Amino acid sequence: MKRLSDLRxxxxxxxxxxxxxxxxxxxxxxxxxxxxxxxxxxRAVIVNTALVIYTCLLTAAAAVVALLAYRAATGRPELDIEITFNFSSPNEPVFVAESDEDDTLEGRLIAGFKQTWATVGLRNASRYAAKNPGVRIELEGLGGFGGQDGWEQVAFTTSVGVSAIQWDGGADSIVHGNWSRVLPPLDLAGVRELVPGGAAFVVTIVADGVSPVIRRLPVRILNQDEYAIYTEQRAQRLAQA
Known part of the structure:
Protein backbone atom coordinates (compact mmCIF):
# COMPACT_ATOMS: atom_id res chain seq x y z
CA MET A 1 0.00 0.00 0.00
CA LYS A 2 2.91 2.34 0.78
CA ARG A 3 4.39 1.59 -2.64
CA LEU A 4 1.10 2.53 -4.33
CA SER A 5 0.88 5.73 -2.27
CA ASP A 6 4.41 6.67 -3.29
CA LEU A 7 3.49 6.00 -6.93
CA ARG A 8 0.48 8.31 -6.70
CA ARG A 43 5.43 33.37 -34.99
CA ALA A 44 1.96 31.82 -35.49
CA VAL A 45 3.48 28.52 -36.67
CA ILE A 46 5.86 28.41 -33.70
CA VAL A 47 3.13 29.17 -31.15
CA ASN A 48 0.78 26.59 -32.70
CA THR A 49 3.56 24.00 -32.54
CA ALA A 50 4.08 24.79 -28.86
CA LEU A 51 0.36 24.41 -28.24
CA VAL A 52 0.34 21.04 -30.02
CA ILE A 53 3.24 19.83 -27.88
CA TYR A 54 1.51 21.10 -24.75
CA THR A 55 -1.72 19.31 -25.74
CA CYS A 56 0.15 16.04 -26.28
CA LEU A 57 1.80 16.36 -22.87
CA LEU A 58 -1.55 16.99 -21.19
CA THR A 59 -3.09 14.01 -23.00
CA ALA A 60 -0.29 11.76 -21.79
CA ALA A 61 -0.70 13.03 -18.22
CA ALA A 62 -4.47 12.50 -18.36
CA ALA A 63 -3.95 8.94 -19.61
CA VAL A 64 -1.69 8.16 -16.66
CA VAL A 65 -4.17 9.65 -14.18
CA ALA A 66 -7.01 7.68 -15.78
CA LEU A 67 -4.96 4.49 -15.54
CA LEU A 68 -4.35 5.04 -11.83
CA ALA A 69 -8.04 5.80 -11.28
CA TYR A 70 -8.98 2.58 -13.06
CA ARG A 71 -6.49 0.65 -10.97
CA ALA A 72 -7.94 2.11 -7.78
CA ALA A 73 -11.48 1.26 -8.87
CA THR A 74 -10.70 -2.31 -9.87
CA GLY A 75 -8.28 -3.31 -7.10
CA ARG A 76 -8.98 -6.55 -5.28
CA PRO A 77 -10.02 -6.75 -1.64
CA GLU A 78 -8.42 -9.24 0.76
CA LEU A 79 -11.17 -10.74 2.89
CA ASP A 80 -10.83 -13.01 5.89
CA ILE A 81 -13.09 -14.22 8.68
CA GLU A 82 -12.62 -13.98 12.43
CA ILE A 83 -14.88 -16.16 14.58
CA THR A 84 -14.25 -15.72 18.29
CA PHE A 85 -16.07 -17.85 20.85
CA ASN A 86 -16.07 -16.92 24.51
CA PHE A 87 -13.05 -18.47 26.23
CA SER A 88 -11.41 -19.32 22.88
CA SER A 89 -8.85 -17.57 20.70
CA PRO A 90 -9.98 -16.15 17.31
CA ASN A 91 -10.58 -18.93 14.76
CA GLU A 92 -9.56 -21.59 17.31
CA PRO A 93 -12.86 -22.77 18.85
CA VAL A 94 -12.51 -25.00 21.92
CA PHE A 95 -15.46 -26.42 23.87
CA VAL A 96 -16.11 -28.66 26.83
CA ALA A 97 -18.41 -31.62 26.38
CA GLU A 98 -21.29 -32.51 28.66
CA SER A 99 -20.47 -35.28 31.13
CA ASP A 100 -21.06 -38.69 29.56
CA GLU A 101 -21.93 -41.46 31.99
CA ASP A 102 -20.98 -44.11 29.42
CA ASP A 103 -17.64 -42.36 28.82
CA THR A 104 -18.00 -42.66 25.05
CA LEU A 105 -16.37 -40.21 22.65
CA GLU A 106 -18.99 -40.43 19.90
CA GLY A 107 -21.91 -38.09 19.91
CA ARG A 108 -20.60 -35.83 22.66
CA LEU A 109 -22.79 -32.80 23.28
CA ILE A 110 -21.18 -29.38 23.66
CA ALA A 111 -21.94 -28.04 27.12
CA GLY A 112 -24.32 -25.12 26.81
CA PHE A 113 -23.03 -22.02 28.58
CA LYS A 114 -21.24 -18.82 27.57
CA GLN A 115 -18.57 -20.75 25.65
CA THR A 116 -21.01 -21.48 22.82
CA TRP A 117 -21.51 -17.81 21.84
CA ALA A 118 -19.33 -16.29 19.15
CA THR A 119 -18.79 -12.93 17.52
CA VAL A 120 -18.15 -13.00 13.77
CA GLY A 121 -16.12 -10.38 11.94
CA LEU A 122 -15.45 -10.03 8.21
CA ARG A 123 -12.11 -8.27 7.76
CA ASN A 124 -10.72 -6.56 4.67
CA ALA A 125 -6.93 -6.22 4.76
CA SER A 126 -6.78 -4.43 1.39
CA ARG A 127 -7.31 -0.74 0.70
CA TYR A 128 -9.94 -1.70 -1.90
CA ALA A 129 -13.57 -2.08 -0.84
CA ALA A 130 -15.24 -5.49 -1.11
CA LYS A 131 -18.62 -5.22 -2.82
CA ASN A 132 -21.56 -7.58 -2.27
CA PRO A 133 -19.82 -9.77 0.33
CA GLY A 134 -21.17 -13.13 1.47
CA VAL A 135 -20.15 -15.78 4.01
CA ARG A 136 -21.12 -19.45 4.21
CA ILE A 137 -20.33 -21.63 7.22
CA GLU A 138 -20.53 -25.41 6.81
CA LEU A 139 -20.40 -27.79 9.74
CA GLU A 140 -18.01 -30.69 9.35
CA GLY A 141 -18.36 -33.58 11.80
CA LEU A 142 -20.97 -31.71 13.84
CA GLY A 143 -24.76 -31.92 14.10
CA GLY A 144 -27.66 -30.34 15.90
CA PHE A 145 -26.97 -26.80 14.69
CA GLY A 146 -30.01 -24.65 15.45
CA GLY A 147 -31.35 -21.63 13.59
CA GLN A 148 -29.17 -18.55 13.78
CA ASP A 149 -30.69 -15.06 13.66
CA GLY A 150 -29.38 -13.13 10.68
CA TRP A 151 -28.18 -16.30 8.91
CA GLU A 152 -30.02 -18.27 6.23
CA GLN A 153 -30.13 -22.06 6.42
CA VAL A 154 -28.80 -23.38 3.10
CA ALA A 155 -28.21 -27.08 3.82
CA PHE A 156 -30.16 -29.55 5.95
CA THR A 157 -29.81 -33.28 6.55
CA THR A 158 -32.56 -35.22 8.26
CA SER A 159 -30.25 -37.22 10.50
CA VAL A 160 -27.96 -34.28 11.28
CA GLY A 161 -30.06 -31.11 11.05
CA VAL A 162 -28.78 -27.80 9.70
CA SER A 163 -25.35 -28.34 8.20
CA ALA A 164 -24.68 -24.98 6.52
CA ILE A 165 -25.73 -21.36 7.02
CA GLN A 166 -25.12 -18.29 4.89
CA TRP A 167 -25.00 -14.53 5.29
CA ASP A 168 -25.39 -12.22 2.30
CA GLY A 169 -24.75 -8.51 2.57
CA GLY A 170 -26.71 -7.68 -0.58
CA ALA A 171 -25.86 -5.86 -3.78
CA ASP A 172 -25.48 -2.49 -2.02
CA SER A 173 -23.32 -3.86 0.78
CA ILE A 174 -19.56 -3.30 1.04
CA VAL A 175 -16.71 -3.90 3.44
CA HIS A 176 -14.52 -0.81 3.29
CA GLY A 177 -10.79 -1.10 2.73
CA ASN A 178 -8.68 -1.68 5.85
CA TRP A 179 -11.90 -2.14 7.79
CA SER A 180 -14.07 -4.86 9.24
CA ARG A 181 -17.76 -5.61 9.40
CA VAL A 182 -19.51 -7.32 12.30
CA LEU A 183 -21.82 -10.12 11.17
CA PRO A 184 -24.67 -11.70 13.17
CA PRO A 185 -23.42 -13.78 16.13
CA LEU A 186 -23.42 -17.56 16.37
CA ASP A 187 -24.58 -19.94 19.10
CA LEU A 188 -23.52 -23.58 19.17
CA ALA A 189 -25.78 -24.58 22.02
CA GLY A 190 -27.17 -28.06 21.31
CA VAL A 191 -24.47 -28.96 18.79
CA ARG A 192 -23.15 -32.53 19.00
CA GLU A 193 -19.90 -34.08 17.83
CA LEU A 194 -20.47 -36.64 15.08
CA VAL A 195 -16.89 -37.44 14.11
CA PRO A 196 -14.47 -37.65 17.05
CA GLY A 197 -11.47 -35.45 16.39
CA GLY A 198 -12.70 -34.42 12.94
CA ALA A 199 -15.02 -31.49 13.67
CA ALA A 200 -14.50 -28.18 11.89
CA PHE A 201 -16.11 -25.09 10.44
CA VAL A 202 -15.55 -24.70 6.71
CA VAL A 203 -15.96 -21.00 5.94
CA THR A 204 -16.32 -19.68 2.39
CA ILE A 205 -16.01 -15.94 1.79
CA VAL A 206 -17.09 -14.33 -1.48
CA ALA A 207 -17.38 -10.85 -3.00
CA ASP A 208 -17.81 -9.38 -6.46
CA GLY A 209 -14.78 -9.76 -8.72
CA VAL A 210 -12.68 -11.99 -6.46
CA SER A 211 -12.21 -15.73 -6.13
CA PRO A 212 -13.84 -17.40 -3.11
CA VAL A 213 -11.68 -17.68 0.01
CA ILE A 214 -12.08 -20.97 1.91
CA ARG A 215 -10.95 -21.38 5.51
CA ARG A 216 -11.17 -24.58 7.55
CA LEU A 217 -11.28 -23.94 11.30
CA PRO A 218 -10.79 -27.12 13.38
CA VAL A 219 -13.12 -27.46 16.38
CA ARG A 220 -11.78 -29.03 19.57
CA ILE A 221 -14.21 -30.66 22.03
CA LEU A 222 -12.59 -31.61 25.35
CA ASN A 223 -13.71 -33.54 28.38
CA GLN A 224 -13.97 -31.83 31.76
CA ASP A 225 -10.38 -32.54 32.83
CA GLU A 226 -8.90 -31.56 29.46
CA TYR A 227 -10.90 -28.35 29.41
CA ALA A 228 -9.71 -27.43 32.92
CA ILE A 229 -6.10 -27.77 31.77
CA TYR A 230 -6.85 -25.80 28.59
CA THR A 231 -8.45 -22.88 30.48
CA GLU A 232 -5.55 -22.73 32.94
CA GLN A 233 -2.97 -22.65 30.14
CA ARG A 234 -4.96 -20.05 28.24
CA ALA A 235 -5.19 -17.84 31.34
CA GLN A 236 -1.43 -18.07 31.75
CA ARG A 237 -0.84 -17.06 28.12
CA LEU A 238 -3.17 -14.10 28.46
CA ALA A 239 -1.45 -13.00 31.65
CA GLN A 240 1.93 -13.07 29.91
CA ALA A 241 0.74 -11.25 26.79
Whole structure:
Protein backbone atom coordinates (compact mmCIF):
# COMPACT_ATOMS: atom_id res chain seq x y z
CA MET A 1 0.00 0.00 0.00
CA LYS A 2 2.91 2.34 0.78
CA ARG A 3 4.39 1.59 -2.64
CA LEU A 4 1.10 2.53 -4.33
CA SER A 5 0.88 5.73 -2.27
CA ASP A 6 4.41 6.67 -3.29
CA LEU A 7 3.49 6.00 -6.93
CA ARG A 8 0.48 8.31 -6.70
CA UNK A 9 2.64 11.04 -5.16
CA UNK A 10 5.21 10.75 -7.94
CA UNK A 11 2.45 10.81 -10.56
CA UNK A 12 0.97 13.97 -9.08
CA UNK A 13 4.39 15.68 -9.06
CA UNK A 14 5.07 14.53 -12.63
CA UNK A 15 1.67 15.79 -13.82
CA UNK A 16 2.23 19.21 -12.26
CA UNK A 17 5.70 19.32 -13.78
CA UNK A 18 4.28 18.52 -17.24
CA UNK A 19 1.67 21.27 -16.91
CA UNK A 20 4.32 23.77 -15.78
CA UNK A 21 6.69 22.75 -18.57
CA UNK A 22 3.96 23.04 -21.19
CA UNK A 23 2.89 26.48 -20.02
CA UNK A 24 6.51 27.61 -19.95
CA UNK A 25 6.94 26.34 -23.51
CA UNK A 26 3.89 28.22 -24.80
CA UNK A 27 4.71 31.44 -22.94
CA UNK A 28 8.31 31.25 -24.11
CA UNK A 29 7.25 31.14 -27.76
CA UNK A 30 4.85 34.05 -27.25
CA UNK A 31 6.90 36.44 -25.13
CA UNK A 32 10.53 35.34 -25.36
CA UNK A 33 10.85 34.58 -29.03
CA UNK A 34 11.61 30.89 -28.65
CA UNK A 35 11.68 29.11 -32.00
CA UNK A 36 11.69 25.50 -30.69
CA UNK A 37 14.35 24.72 -33.28
CA UNK A 38 11.95 25.36 -36.15
CA UNK A 39 13.41 26.83 -39.32
CA UNK A 40 10.84 29.56 -39.63
CA UNK A 41 10.24 33.08 -38.38
CA UNK A 42 6.46 32.70 -38.58
CA ARG A 43 5.43 33.37 -34.99
CA ALA A 44 1.96 31.82 -35.49
CA VAL A 45 3.48 28.52 -36.67
CA ILE A 46 5.86 28.41 -33.70
CA VAL A 47 3.13 29.17 -31.15
CA ASN A 48 0.78 26.59 -32.70
CA THR A 49 3.56 24.00 -32.54
CA ALA A 50 4.08 24.79 -28.86
CA LEU A 51 0.36 24.41 -28.24
CA VAL A 52 0.34 21.04 -30.02
CA ILE A 53 3.24 19.83 -27.88
CA TYR A 54 1.51 21.10 -24.75
CA THR A 55 -1.72 19.31 -25.74
CA CYS A 56 0.15 16.04 -26.28
CA LEU A 57 1.80 16.36 -22.87
CA LEU A 58 -1.55 16.99 -21.19
CA THR A 59 -3.09 14.01 -23.00
CA ALA A 60 -0.29 11.76 -21.79
CA ALA A 61 -0.70 13.03 -18.22
CA ALA A 62 -4.47 12.50 -18.36
CA ALA A 63 -3.95 8.94 -19.61
CA VAL A 64 -1.69 8.16 -16.66
CA VAL A 65 -4.17 9.65 -14.18
CA ALA A 66 -7.01 7.68 -15.78
CA LEU A 67 -4.96 4.49 -15.54
CA LEU A 68 -4.35 5.04 -11.83
CA ALA A 69 -8.04 5.80 -11.28
CA TYR A 70 -8.98 2.58 -13.06
CA ARG A 71 -6.49 0.65 -10.97
CA ALA A 72 -7.94 2.11 -7.78
CA ALA A 73 -11.48 1.26 -8.87
CA THR A 74 -10.70 -2.31 -9.87
CA GLY A 75 -8.28 -3.31 -7.10
CA ARG A 76 -8.98 -6.55 -5.28
CA PRO A 77 -10.02 -6.75 -1.64
CA GLU A 78 -8.42 -9.24 0.76
CA LEU A 79 -11.17 -10.74 2.89
CA ASP A 80 -10.83 -13.01 5.89
CA ILE A 81 -13.09 -14.22 8.68
CA GLU A 82 -12.62 -13.98 12.43
CA ILE A 83 -14.88 -16.16 14.58
CA THR A 84 -14.25 -15.72 18.29
CA PHE A 85 -16.07 -17.85 20.85
CA ASN A 86 -16.07 -16.92 24.51
CA PHE A 87 -13.05 -18.47 26.23
CA SER A 88 -11.41 -19.32 22.88
CA SER A 89 -8.85 -17.57 20.70
CA PRO A 90 -9.98 -16.15 17.31
CA ASN A 91 -10.58 -18.93 14.76
CA GLU A 92 -9.56 -21.59 17.31
CA PRO A 93 -12.86 -22.77 18.85
CA VAL A 94 -12.51 -25.00 21.92
CA PHE A 95 -15.46 -26.42 23.87
CA VAL A 96 -16.11 -28.66 26.83
CA ALA A 97 -18.41 -31.62 26.38
CA GLU A 98 -21.29 -32.51 28.66
CA SER A 99 -20.47 -35.28 31.13
CA ASP A 100 -21.06 -38.69 29.56
CA GLU A 101 -21.93 -41.46 31.99
CA ASP A 102 -20.98 -44.11 29.42
CA ASP A 103 -17.64 -42.36 28.82
CA THR A 104 -18.00 -42.66 25.05
CA LEU A 105 -16.37 -40.21 22.65
CA GLU A 106 -18.99 -40.43 19.90
CA GLY A 107 -21.91 -38.09 19.91
CA ARG A 108 -20.60 -35.83 22.66
CA LEU A 109 -22.79 -32.80 23.28
CA ILE A 110 -21.18 -29.38 23.66
CA ALA A 111 -21.94 -28.04 27.12
CA GLY A 112 -24.32 -25.12 26.81
CA PHE A 113 -23.03 -22.02 28.58
CA LYS A 114 -21.24 -18.82 27.57
CA GLN A 115 -18.57 -20.75 25.65
CA THR A 116 -21.01 -21.48 22.82
CA TRP A 117 -21.51 -17.81 21.84
CA ALA A 118 -19.33 -16.29 19.15
CA THR A 119 -18.79 -12.93 17.52
CA VAL A 120 -18.15 -13.00 13.77
CA GLY A 121 -16.12 -10.38 11.94
CA LEU A 122 -15.45 -10.03 8.21
CA ARG A 123 -12.11 -8.27 7.76
CA ASN A 124 -10.72 -6.56 4.67
CA ALA A 125 -6.93 -6.22 4.76
CA SER A 126 -6.78 -4.43 1.39
CA ARG A 127 -7.31 -0.74 0.70
CA TYR A 128 -9.94 -1.70 -1.90
CA ALA A 129 -13.57 -2.08 -0.84
CA ALA A 130 -15.24 -5.49 -1.11
CA LYS A 131 -18.62 -5.22 -2.82
CA ASN A 132 -21.56 -7.58 -2.27
CA PRO A 133 -19.82 -9.77 0.33
CA GLY A 134 -21.17 -13.13 1.47
CA VAL A 135 -20.15 -15.78 4.01
CA ARG A 136 -21.12 -19.45 4.21
CA ILE A 137 -20.33 -21.63 7.22
CA GLU A 138 -20.53 -25.41 6.81
CA LEU A 139 -20.40 -27.79 9.74
CA GLU A 140 -18.01 -30.69 9.35
CA GLY A 141 -18.36 -33.58 11.80
CA LEU A 142 -20.97 -31.71 13.84
CA GLY A 143 -24.76 -31.92 14.10
CA GLY A 144 -27.66 -30.34 15.90
CA PHE A 145 -26.97 -26.80 14.69
CA GLY A 146 -30.01 -24.65 15.45
CA GLY A 147 -31.35 -21.63 13.59
CA GLN A 148 -29.17 -18.55 13.78
CA ASP A 149 -30.69 -15.06 13.66
CA GLY A 150 -29.38 -13.13 10.68
CA TRP A 151 -28.18 -16.30 8.91
CA GLU A 152 -30.02 -18.27 6.23
CA GLN A 153 -30.13 -22.06 6.42
CA VAL A 154 -28.80 -23.38 3.10
CA ALA A 155 -28.21 -27.08 3.82
CA PHE A 156 -30.16 -29.55 5.95
CA THR A 157 -29.81 -33.28 6.55
CA THR A 158 -32.56 -35.22 8.26
CA SER A 159 -30.25 -37.22 10.50
CA VAL A 160 -27.96 -34.28 11.28
CA GLY A 161 -30.06 -31.11 11.05
CA VAL A 162 -28.78 -27.80 9.70
CA SER A 163 -25.35 -28.34 8.20
CA ALA A 164 -24.68 -24.98 6.52
CA ILE A 165 -25.73 -21.36 7.02
CA GLN A 166 -25.12 -18.29 4.89
CA TRP A 167 -25.00 -14.53 5.29
CA ASP A 168 -25.39 -12.22 2.30
CA GLY A 169 -24.75 -8.51 2.57
CA GLY A 170 -26.71 -7.68 -0.58
CA ALA A 171 -25.86 -5.86 -3.78
CA ASP A 172 -25.48 -2.49 -2.02
CA SER A 173 -23.32 -3.86 0.78
CA ILE A 174 -19.56 -3.30 1.04
CA VAL A 175 -16.71 -3.90 3.44
CA HIS A 176 -14.52 -0.81 3.29
CA GLY A 177 -10.79 -1.10 2.73
CA ASN A 178 -8.68 -1.68 5.85
CA TRP A 179 -11.90 -2.14 7.79
CA SER A 180 -14.07 -4.86 9.24
CA ARG A 181 -17.76 -5.61 9.40
CA VAL A 182 -19.51 -7.32 12.30
CA LEU A 183 -21.82 -10.12 11.17
CA PRO A 184 -24.67 -11.70 13.17
CA PRO A 185 -23.42 -13.78 16.13
CA LEU A 186 -23.42 -17.56 16.37
CA ASP A 187 -24.58 -19.94 19.10
CA LEU A 188 -23.52 -23.58 19.17
CA ALA A 189 -25.78 -24.58 22.02
CA GLY A 190 -27.17 -28.06 21.31
CA VAL A 191 -24.47 -28.96 18.79
CA ARG A 192 -23.15 -32.53 19.00
CA GLU A 193 -19.90 -34.08 17.83
CA LEU A 194 -20.47 -36.64 15.08
CA VAL A 195 -16.89 -37.44 14.11
CA PRO A 196 -14.47 -37.65 17.05
CA GLY A 197 -11.47 -35.45 16.39
CA GLY A 198 -12.70 -34.42 12.94
CA ALA A 199 -15.02 -31.49 13.67
CA ALA A 200 -14.50 -28.18 11.89
CA PHE A 201 -16.11 -25.09 10.44
CA VAL A 202 -15.55 -24.70 6.71
CA VAL A 203 -15.96 -21.00 5.94
CA THR A 204 -16.32 -19.68 2.39
CA ILE A 205 -16.01 -15.94 1.79
CA VAL A 206 -17.09 -14.33 -1.48
CA ALA A 207 -17.38 -10.85 -3.00
CA ASP A 208 -17.81 -9.38 -6.46
CA GLY A 209 -14.78 -9.76 -8.72
CA VAL A 210 -12.68 -11.99 -6.46
CA SER A 211 -12.21 -15.73 -6.13
CA PRO A 212 -13.84 -17.40 -3.11
CA VAL A 213 -11.68 -17.68 0.01
CA ILE A 214 -12.08 -20.97 1.91
CA ARG A 215 -10.95 -21.38 5.51
CA ARG A 216 -11.17 -24.58 7.55
CA LEU A 217 -11.28 -23.94 11.30
CA PRO A 218 -10.79 -27.12 13.38
CA VAL A 219 -13.12 -27.46 16.38
CA ARG A 220 -11.78 -29.03 19.57
CA ILE A 221 -14.21 -30.66 22.03
CA LEU A 222 -12.59 -31.61 25.35
CA ASN A 223 -13.71 -33.54 28.38
CA GLN A 224 -13.97 -31.83 31.76
CA ASP A 225 -10.38 -32.54 32.83
CA GLU A 226 -8.90 -31.56 29.46
CA TYR A 227 -10.90 -28.35 29.41
CA ALA A 228 -9.71 -27.43 32.92
CA ILE A 229 -6.10 -27.77 31.77
CA TYR A 230 -6.85 -25.80 28.59
CA THR A 231 -8.45 -22.88 30.48
CA GLU A 232 -5.55 -22.73 32.94
CA GLN A 233 -2.97 -22.65 30.14
CA ARG A 234 -4.96 -20.05 28.24
CA ALA A 235 -5.19 -17.84 31.34
CA GLN A 236 -1.43 -18.07 31.75
CA ARG A 237 -0.84 -17.06 28.12
CA LEU A 238 -3.17 -14.10 28.46
CA ALA A 239 -1.45 -13.00 31.65
CA GLN A 240 1.93 -13.07 29.91
CA ALA A 241 0.74 -11.25 26.79
Missing amino acids: TLTTIATLAIIAAGMTLVLGTIFSGWTLGLRTDD
